[in-house]
Amino acid sequence: MIFVVEMIKHTPLWVWGILIYVCYASYKQTRDRAARPAVMLVFPILFFLLAVVRLVRIEITGSVLEGLALGAIVAVGALLAIKPARGTTIAENGAYRIRSDYFAALLIPATFVTFYVLAVLSALDPAAKTGLAFQIVSGGVSSLSTSYMVFRVIAYFRTGKASANRAGSAA
Numbered sequence: 483m484i485f486v487v488e489m490i491k492h493t494p495l496w497v498w499g500i501l502i503y504v505c506y507a508s509y510k511q512t513r514d515r516a517a518r519p520a521v522m523l524v525f526p527i528l529f530f531l532l533a534v535v536r537l538v539r540i541e542i543t544g545s546v547l548e549g550l551a552l553g554a555i556v557a558v559g560a561l562l563a564i565k566p567a568r569g570t571t572i573a574e575n576g577a578y579r580i581r582s583d584y585f586a587a588l589l590i591p592a593t594f595v596t597f598y599v600l601a602v603l604s605a606l607d608p609a610a611k612t613g614l615a616f617q618i619v620s621g622g623v624s625s626l627s628t629s630y631m632v633f634r635v636i637a638y639f640r641t642g643k644a645s646a647n648r649a650g651s652a653a
Contacts, residue, residue: 504594511587516577526631533624540611549621557629567637572646593627
């Protein structure tokens with residue numbers, strides 16, 4: 483508990499600013515919305531870059547690979563269970579009509595906080611990077627967030643195009 487209190491007390495102001503934006507972006511995931519394709523790519527690209535940075539900073543071991551596999555399995559399972567792209571359509575202006583996604587709303591801030599805690603922990607105790615839990619969590623969160631966001635956007639694009647094709651052939 484002391485670690486958490488000290489971490490919060492010493493968190494730079496700019497990190498709080500990013501956290502506020504992350505919470506806002508997370509809130510937007512809970513609403514049906516229209517989004518342009520470029521905007522839809524922001525989180526998949528961001529999470530991919532964060533995962534690459536995270537994985538470059540640690541040694542790739544069997545534990546990290548297990549975490550990566552576990553994260554990808556959970557992401558695919560969540561996508562199959564939730565089907566966030568269901569009902570996606572394309573408007574005449576090219577924007578995609580997207581339904582709310584509460585899993586993504588939880589995943590976005592959870593990923594940010596987890597990466598921040600792992601970064602603080604590895605700065606305070608560099609040996610922590612070799613710990614089993616650190617490696618599994620690091621690989622798992624990297625893979626879960628990246629896989630979910632990338633596959634979700636692919637599903638949005640495919641579902642939106644399919645609905646546009648059906649609408650075009652019906653007219």
